[in-house]
Amino acid sequence: MFIVDINDPSSDSFPFDSNRDTLSVEIKHAFAGEGISNGYGFRYPGSKPGSLFVFENGVLAFVWKDTRVVLTLQRLDLQQLLKKGERVPSLPPISNFSYLTKSYSNVFTGFPSSSTSSPSPR
Known part of the structure; x- marks a missing residue:
């Protein structure tokens, strides 16, 4: 998940000059924001700064600044899909839907400090 402010243009450039087909x-548009990151490549999970890029072909890409990890999204035109006769299955209901918007945690809890721990005598 990411949040961007469309009134805050990003000065960041997209980290890649071409796509996989070597097309430029x-x-x-580019907007500044932050996205929740968790997983490989992210040292501490939480909300990290990044930019949302809108391509000419309508594809969206959110890029985290620190790791340059890219999340790509594509808009679906539901009316067009229905005209073609394609069915879009509905999502199953979720009784308790919530999502994390920010996470604050002390990464040093659980580690004994060297001043309070002493070796046990044998």
Whole structure:
């Protein structure tokens, strides 16, 4: 999940010049924001700064500044899919949906400090 402010343009450039087909990447808009990160490549999970890029072809990409990890999204035109006769299955209901917006934790809890721990005598 990420949050961007469309009134806050990003000065960051997209980290890649071309896509996998070696076509140049055309950026339409770029917005500053932050995204929740967790997993490989992220040392501490939580909300990290990044930028949302809107490509000319409508694809969206959120890029985290520190790791340059890219999350790509593509918009679906539901009306167009329905006209073609394609069915889009509904998501199953969720009784308790919540999501983490920010996480604050002390990464040093659980580690004994060297001043309070003493070796046990044998």
